[in-house]
Amino acid sequence: MKNLFKTGILMCLMVLVSCEDELTQEPIGLTTLDQANSTPTLNTVESSVNSSYELLSNRLNILAQWDWGGGLVFQNDYIMQDIASDDMEKKWASDGDQPWIDEINNFSYTSTNGGPNGLWKYNYEGIKRLNIAIELLTKSDIEAITGITTARKNQLLGEAYFLRSYYYFSLVTNFGDVPLILAPVKTYQEAFDVAVRADKTLVWDRLKADLVLAKGLMPNSKYSSTSEKWRVSKGAVIALQAKAALYTEKWSEVITLVDELAPLGYSLNANYFDNFSTSKEYIDNEVIFSYDHQSNTTPRRGNGICAPLGWGFFAPSTDFLNSFEPNDPRKFYTVDAANQNVNKMLGTLDGGNKGNDDAVTNKVYMRYADALLWKAEALNETGDYPGAIAIINIIRARARTTVTATGGTAPVGTLLDRIASTDKATVKGWLISERRAELGFENQRMLDLKRWGIAKAVLTAHGKNFQDKHLLYPIPQSEIDASAGTLTQNSGY
DSSP states (O other), rough: OOOOOOOHHHHHHSOOOOOOOOOSSSSSTTHHHHHOOOOOOOHHHHHHHHHHHGOOOOSSSSSSOOTTTTTTTSSSSSIIIITTTEEEEEEESSSSSSSSHHHHHHTTTTOOHHHHHHHHHHHHHHHHHHHHHHHHHHTTTTHHHHHHHHHHHHHHHHHHHHHHHHHHHHHHHHSSSSSOSSOOOOHHHHHHOOOOOOOOOHHHHHHHHHHHHHHSSSSSOOOOOOOOOOOOOOOHHHHHHHHHHTTTTTTHHHHHHHHTTTTTTTOOOSSSSGTGGGGGGTTTSSSEEEEOOOOSSSBBEEEHHHHHHHHTTTOOOOOHHHSSSOOOHHHHHHBBGGTTOOHHHOSSSSSTTTOOOOOOOOHHHHHHHHHHHHHHHHHHHTTHHHHHHHHHHHHHHHHHHOOOTSSSSSOTTTTTOOOOOOOOOHHHHHHHHHHHHHHSSSOOHHHHHHHHHHHHHHHHHHTOOOOOGGOOOOHHHHHHHHHHSSSSSTTTO
């Protein structure tokens, strides 16, 4: 495995912005003179948005070539949110491969670790592309210049505002205060001017404001495009609004926003694995936002993270396997431990796609069951314990009645309904258990533990050396160095 080059994150923020270019050595969001002066075309506008989705892909080597140490071979969300938690181990068999992942797992990482580095670079590369797209789409004469229709312009602009919010959501929840860059950076001086951390409250305010703009621009339907169902939809915007409200503890907003999803056509799938099966993509009822992986395309668009599954990466912890209630079908649908297959990541139940770096398996980012559990949490926080329990029981009922891998259903007595309770802590405990079973290996666990304030207790009990500083990841040292110290480090690193 080769580590061909490293780049500082100031360089990830400043870009040569051909939408298909690899990460360059330029400083934060920098555009070239030709790009700044060029006349946009319809293709330019379309590609500026389409390329911005790419950073949500599980394709290999988007930003570099086999830069393992820099954390750039693939998206690091499984490492930063699942392996770092009590759910996942690096590999089925412990070895010395990729020790930077072990450092994330045991909380011995420093600011030079590839995990935070990759997380930062992926997000800011996405933001850089989106700033270009938004600048183009908000030109007063863009319709006259390119011939784009008002409806298409609005749709693309809504997608761009959503995606920028999504990348900032990742940054603020993982790093806290981060640079807030809202326009293309066209000079080196601007690059240094923007390389300062904005207070996290400003980042939350901006990403929420972008979502309000996006919501008003998206078609009022389940899919924003019937021919391209992978695109951001109004439902995706509403779901991210609800998730942002959840993380900032705006409980009444969470409830109101989640209630807006069902009228758009979202509901729980009858069968749990339909959320992940490659045969159900974009014909299910539950997935709200996912990345559309496809095989045999040019440029490649396959789910490359299925390849490291074939190399032994990504295995369940014993604690995760033991956390499931008896006969819960979600356990097997998440991971087939006997055959060492992570079914949820593969999109298959027979090991298909394992080792395939061009798999069709979509990457699911938000689905309706997750949103319902946000609402349950908000109801519990506001004292509506019966409402919260009712939602938890809806999730449990779907799990126990889903078709099992053998074609039947779970035995009678599986996942019985939670009983009535007026104890907030009891209901919260049920919610925590339900989210772990329902959303395992979906990059939610670590962020959940942190926002609930229980990460230190849970992970210490799991044998990990979690300290208070680990509530945030370190700003990559390469970015601090590239900014000549303008960027400051999180406490403890």
